[in-house]
Amino acid sequence: MFILILTFVPNVFWFSSVLQSWFHSSVGLRSISPPPPPQSEFFSPVEGVMLPKGAFNNRVAFITGGGTGLGRAMTTTLSQLGAQCVIASRKLDVLQQTAEEISSQTGNKVHAVQCDVRDPQAVSRCVDQMESLTGLPDVIINNAAGNFVCPTERLSPNGWKSIVDIVLNGTAFITLELGKRLIQSQKGASFLAITTIYAESGSGFVVPSASAKAGVDALYKSLAAEWGRYGHRFNIIQPGPIKTKGAFSRLDPTGSFEKLMISRMPTGRLGKPGEIANLAAYISSDYASWMSGAVIRFDGGEYVSMAGEFNELHRVTPDQWKMMETMIRSTKGS
Numbered sequence: 261m262f263i264l265i266l267t268f269v270p271n272v273f274w275f276s277s278v279l280q281s282w283f284h285s286s287v288g289l290r291s292i293s294p295p296p297p298p299q300s301e302f303f304s305p306v307e308g309v310m311l312p313k314g315a316f317n318n319r320v321a322f323i324t325g326g327g328t329g330l331g332r333a334m335t336t337t338l339s340q341l342g343a344q345c346v347i348a349s350r351k352l353d354v355l356q357q358t359a360e361e362i363s364s365q366t367g368n369k370v371h372a373v374q375c376d377v378r379d380p381q382a383v384s385r386c387v388d389q390m391e392s393l394t395g396l397p398d399v400i401i402n403n404a405a406g407n408f409v410c411p412t413e414r415l416s417p418n419g420w421k422s423i424v425d426i427v428l429n430g431t432a433f434i435t436l437e438l439g440k441r442l443i444q445s446q447k448g449a450s451f452l453a454i455t456t457i458y459a460e461s462g463s464g465f466v467v468p469s470a471s472a473k474a475g476v477d478a479l480y481k482s483l484a485a486e487w488g489r490y491g492h493r494f495n496i497i498q499p500g501p502i503k504t505k506g507a508f509s510r511l512d513p514t515g516s517f518e519k520l521m522i523s524r525m526p527t528g529r530l531g532k533p534g535e536i537a538n539l540a541a542y543i544s545s546d547y548a549s550w551m552s553g554a555v556i557r558f559d560g561g562e563y564v565s566m567a568g569e570f571n572e573l574h575r576v577t578p579d580q581w582k583m584m585e586t587m588i589r590s591t592k593g594s
């Protein structure tokens with residue numbers, strides 16, 4: 261099985277769901293999907309814009325992969341807060357439609373600029389175009405990504421290259437091009453990279469993505485140390501599964517995998533686009549001007565929940581605990 265999903269949305273759910281919904285439906289787990297955990301009521305989402313009105317007035321924000329999914333959500337929030345946004349990806353028609361929709365919603369101009377982040381010359385042309393439209397940006401969000409699931413023994417050099425080109429090369433080319441020009445014009449900026457929780461743990465079956473995202477984390481941590489002297493901040497958000505419209509209807513039409521995934525989230529639900537958008541806006545704003553080199557895991561507790569070896573004990577009922585206590589107490593020689 262080799263499923264190619266090239267997307268500019270680094271939504272963990274997109275690809276893990278392909279693999280796992282296939283797996284669960286093929287082993288018949290659908291019938292035992294648990295109901296959503298009641299604790300989700302404690303963690304109800306607030307998606308309204310968090311920062312004060314005008315927090316990004318007179319600011320320019322550049323968002324790669326801004327046409328869809330999480331990139332679109334972050335662009336909408338920044339635009340609502342007064343930023344003039346420039347969104348970039350390969351698909352100009354998608355970008356233009358998003359730009360128009362967001363502009364008419366917020367009243368602030370959103371520009372669409374075609375850019376293939378894999379190509380340094382294209383990146384340079386895209387930045388030329390942005391400079392003439394808006395000037396250099398104050399906020400840069402590297403959100404463009406691509407991924408597919410594949411057993412690594414089936415991975416071809418081209419499969420490896422296609423993902424590393426978009427994720428690692430793409431982020432590096434955007435960051436180098438903008439960084440050099442900003443330094444030249446003595447302008448400070450906030451750089452943000454959207455990676456993934458498995459940039460840290462690694463993950464089987466998405467090895468090029470895990471490797472490239474780990475590279476992006478290293479790039480941004482390194483530059484946080486090196487380019488502070490030029491007025492540049494570098495931070496990283498590692499999102500867990502965030503629900504976006506298109507992905508779920510195509511990859512999990514029955515909704516059965518979603519329930520299974522939710523059952524292992526300590527917060528009992530998936531993330532919402534508006535939640536990561538508020539975090540990204542905060543990190544990119546002057547309220548976070550002391551934040552640099554930060555790696556923020558934003559996953560509803562999924563990472564620690566999957567990592568702790570005793571965490572499955574949450575399935576033990578109170579009656580079973582009573583029995584276990586009795587057994588433990590009666591164990592001799594303890």
Ligand SMILES: *[C@@H]1O[C@H](CO)[C@@H](O)[C@H](O)[C@H]1NC(C)=O
Pocket residue numbers: 420421422424425429
């Ligand atoms: C990344 O960019 C370099 C040029 O800097 C290029 O040689 C290489 O083929 C690109 N792709 C990968 C996967 O390294």
